[in-house]
Amino acid sequence: MTGTTPTAWQQRIDTLLHALADARRDAAAAQAREVALLAEAVEIAHAMAQDAGGPTSVADIPIRSLAAQIGAAARVSDRTVQKHMSDAVVLVERFPATFAAWAAGDVSRGHARVLVETGAAIKDDAARAVFEDAALEVAQRETPGRLKPAARILAARLHPIPLQERHTAAATAREVWVRDLDDGMAELIAILPAAIAHGIRDRLDQYARRVMDARGAGGGASPGGTTDGSLHPDTNSTNTRPTDTRRVSEVRADVFADLLLTGHASPDVSNDAIPAGEAIIARVQVTVPALTAAGHDDAPAELIGKGPIDTATALRLAGTATGWDRVLTHPVTGTVLAIDRYRPSDHLKRTLRVRDEHCRFPGCRMPTGRSDIDHTTAREHDGPTELTNLAHLCRRHHTLKHHSAWRVRQTPDGILHWTSPTGRTYPDHPARTLVFTTERVDTHGDPDPPAEPPF
Structure with missing residues (x-):
């Protein structure tokens, strides 16, 4: 197919996509x-x-x-x-x-x-x-x-x-046990409340990535290591440490063991660039319906991106937060309309984090904390820095948007309409609109009045 025109390639790809959909x-x-x-x-x-x-x-x-x-x-x-x-x-x-x-x-x-x-x-x-x-x-x-x-x-x-x-x-089933594996390895398994389990994983991720970045900066490798996740210090460096070839998953496991056994990250695991015992606070995002927080409803709180959690845990986490975001949503669709806070902060970034929750390319679930805030219409094309022109994109899909024939536009309700190189359109709805407002149904099948909006 040497010399094939872009239109011919697009027609071939479009035929392929139709065939895959049929299959x-x-x-x-x-x-x-x-x-x-x-x-x-x-x-x-x-x-x-x-x-x-x-x-x-x-x-x-x-x-x-x-x-x-x-x-x-x-x-x-x-x-x-x-x-x-x-x-x-x-x-x-x-x-x-x-x-x-x-x-x-x-x-x-x-x-x-x-x-x-x-x-x-x-x-x-x-x-x-x-x-x-x-x-x-x-x-x-x-x-x-x-x-x-x-x-x-x-x-x-x-x-x-x-x-x-x-x-x-369910909390009475909390437990920790060990299951032996081959080759001198074992699994350490724990059943914990969801907010705690995901908080532990987030803290391990943060620590592991700081370890990787510190080793990379100290040894001449780029932050985050090579494409396979390993780090190879500069051979001309005077650093006498052995070459660190661990992937980030291995570092995460080492940090986990070190924190449990010693209470802090030792130099053997954390690198001298990270002070032993330096606190890294886990991040969990929790949404609590206003009526639930006030004690007037039993609608569940949500651990963002994972599912419902009990109200007591959600309120305890919210009580230790430095501030609260008040989220105004559409009563039917759940679309985020506005957000404010009594204490001054970066208003627009908080709004985007609440609205998006993850990368806004169709199907991607990369958290907002590991994604970029992108102008849907680029600033050089007079795209404004406002809610209806911003969205989180992970690095992979941010790069795809700017260096391929994919195109995207955003409507005022926060929906991103992605258009593929062959002209197919894929709408991506804000995560908040995936949480439904329903009628409660009792065991006799008689509906109660419509429930209050969940957020």
């Missing part, structure tokens, strides 16, 4: 068809058990036998097949709208898995139908990764037991 729809339909057949297999097995009329101790023999037959034909373990059969019944019978959307190719297996996992705790059929309708709307425009925290928030709002009560019960 994905066909694959989704085939996967959904398999699920329907597995659910039918369970129905057949139950009918066989009833016809047999044998003792209850062997009532599950027909389903075991059928699972074994399917497994033998497909060269899959019969235990795995039986688990898939059980999952298929749950999807087909309890989540019919999700199954239909999957069969039509509107959502993927990943989307369906998220909806079933997050909605399974909703036992009431009417409430679960509300959950499906709202969550599927988001699933049809977002990746499974972005869908999951939003779906968790909606499921928490519709759950009949308040989140605080469920969290209190």
Whole structure:
């Protein structure tokens, strides 16, 4: 294809994208068809058990036998097949709208898995139908990764037991244990409240990256190390330390062990450039509905990008913050309209952090703390420095925007409309609009008055 014009390349790519979309729809339909057949297999097995009329101790023999037959034909373990059969019944019978959307190719297996996992705790059929309708709307425009925290928030709002009560019960399962691995290694596993667990991981990330940057600056490597995450000091340096070839994941693990065993980062781990014991505070972003904070509602608080957390933890974290952001959102869409704070600070950056939560390229979840604030219309093209012309982009997608044929425009509601080199448009909605306002449904299926906006 030497000498092919840009238009010809675009036509070829566009044809490829159409073919991939068709292939994905066909694959989704085939996967959904398999699920329907597995659910039918369970129905057949139950009918066989009833016809047999044998003792209850062997009532599950027909389903075991059928699972074994399917497994033998497909060269899959019969235990795995039986688990898939059980999952298929749950999807087909309890989540019919999700199954239909999957069969039509509107959502993927990943989307369906998220909806079933997050909605399974909703036992009431009417409430679960509300959950499906709202969550599927988001699933049809977002990746499974972005869908999951939003779906968790909606499921928490519709759950009949308040989140605080469920969290209190779940917290009794806090535990730490060790699982031995091969080659002299082991896993240290902990079950902790979500805010604490993510705070620990964030602090480890910060410390590990400072270690990497300090080693890189001291040894002549660029901050952050080489492309594989390792650091190779300048061979002409008088530094007698051995060459540090650790990836950032290894440094993170070393910092974790050092902080737990000694209470501070030792020079062997942290590098002399970082004073031992220097505090690095973990960052967690929490949103608390105003009525919940005032004690007038039980709508769950949210650990941004992860899902709901109990109100007591959210208020305790908020109580230690140096200031509060007051977020004004649209009562229906949830779009961030304004933000203010009693204490002076960088108003616009705070607003963007609350609105975006992560990189605004479709499907990307890189946190705002590791993303750039980009002018949608460049300043050299008279783009203003204001909310409706700014958005967070991670370095990868920031570079893509400026050095490829991708184009983007932003509407006043904060939606970024990305246009690919072949002319396809992909809207990216602010994360705040993924949190739904729904009607509460009681166990009798009678809706209460519309709930207060969640934020």
